[in-house]
Amino acid sequence: MSTITINHLTFAYPGQDDIFTDQSITLDTSWHLGLTGRNGRGKSTLLNLLRGQLTGTGSINVPVPVTYFPQPVRDTSRDAWMVIDDITTSETWMVERELTLLGVPSDTLYRPFDSLSGGEQTKLLLAVLFADNTSFPLIDEPTNHLDHASREQVATYLNGKRQGYIVVAHDRDFLNAVTDHTLAIEKQGITLMQGNFATYTQTKDAQxxxxxxxxxxxxxxxxxxxxxxxxxxxxxxxxxxxxxxxxxxxxxxxxxxxxxxxxxxxxxxxxxxxxxxxxxxxxxxxxxxxxxxxxxVEYIEPLHMLYTPDHHDVLITVRNLSLSYGDQPLFAPVSFTVKRGEQVAVVGPNGAGKTSLIRALQGNFAGHVDGEITVVQSAQASHVRQLFPDNRGLLGDFAEQRGVDYQELLRNLKQLGVERSVFAVPIEQMSAGQQKKVELAASLATPTGLYVWDEPLNYLDVFNQDQLIDVINSVQPTMLLTEHDQHFIDAVATKVITLQPA
The missing domain is CATH 1.10.287 (Helix Hairpins)
Structure with missing residues (x-):
């Protein structure tokens, strides 16, 4: 057991206001420490300061070697074991031991890294991280590509570690399961307390x-x-x-x-x-x-959703639908409807075909479609996608291309916590979280009777998640969505469709 000490730390990026001002804190390396705070408050910055990638004034003493997740992968086309060999000095058998604890077959090591699902890649890199039990792991956003079952699996894995770590995550259930101390970056400084995220929020709400x-x-x-x-x-x-x-x-x-x-x-x-x-x-x-x-005190501004109810009672009808590539169906045949005012969640493990189902509803699924899909012609859906490389250029031009009101777009971006200084930055130069908020804000600003959202919570902090929960519960729009965060599903879904293996 050793301690990390931070004394009178002040840090700012060139030309910007301080992120940290005269902060002092002591951390025990045996803790399972959750690092939380609103997007942009400096969570990743603090991790980079601890690992020596950034330097501020004051002093930081880290008496143990640190490792970081996610590790950079130079060539994703190589087999996974070659990728591992590039990023760690640990023996392969040590990595295999951790993979077994994470429920990943050892033959995964002999597949090309880029052929693995996002969840498999995450588990592989976590196995590499913990194969070295002499270091102090810094884990930044491990849940982004994990389905609900994998999140529970990784939570059990981390919770069983005697080794301490710092973890950043926006899934509150995950944080509650894997942490025993919480370090919160608040508006005016850093707060440390014993207990998980639920303990922190209860204390802070009361305060x-x-x-x-x-x-x-x-x-x-x-x-x-x-x-x-x-x-x-x-x-x-x-x-x-x-x-x-x-x-x-x-x-x-x-x-x-x-x-x-x-x-x-x-x-x-x-x-x-x-x-x-x-x-x-x-x-x-x-x-x-x-x-x-x-x-x-965090003042969370409400979001604005331009929902215009369609006059049809049923907007989407799916009957005996199955999707396949070649002879392999993605899921067993499924039937459901989306009625006006319903919020329907489609759930299932990674690779079950949730995103493929949404593509089929849009008419752009590349594989084979069996069954019937009916979407009323008047329902021009507003989408939130997982990937949006076509979102480029300045926000004004983007708003014109998407057919949304520019001021309404900026309004929601501001409510989501995007700084005004970012408004003049081309979208492709924004951070991943800021780009996701542009995609989300554009959907909210689109007058429509149907919203189709594919994993909207990626990169969003718990405050943003609560904003979405509040606006959905208040407006009660017609919505079809996919998401792995169980808290969010429980909070907003009026109906859940589970995709089963074929």
């Missing part, structure tokens, strides 16, 4: 609610103080006017009808004005103190 309640009470106090201060100022001003004979105020005369002593009025007015000023300063101090408490 946010308490601070917001205090702020609400403060606003009431401020209103009362402001009213008192105004009354005192008005009284003082009126007394000053009496002194100079500018006005006559009822009740300001002595019993014999003469004006009350002007010196007394002036003195009292001065004392009242001083008290009013003191109240103002006290009020300002209270405001400043309380606003500091709210600096870590």
């Amino acid at each position: 946010d609610q308490r601070e917001q309640a205090e702020q609400s009470q403060l606003r009431k106090d401020i209103g009362r103080l402001q009213a008192t201060a105004r009354a005192k100022r008005d009284w003082s001003g009126n007394r000053e006017a009496d002194k100079h004979g500018n006005r006559h105020v009822k009740g300001s005369t002595q019993g014999d009808g003469t004006i009350a002593d002007k010196g007394f009025i002036t003195a009292r007015a001065a004392r009242t004005m001083k008290k009013a000023k003191h109240l103002e300063h006290r009020m300002d101090d209270e405001i400043a103190a309380k606003e500091k408490l709210l600096q870590n």
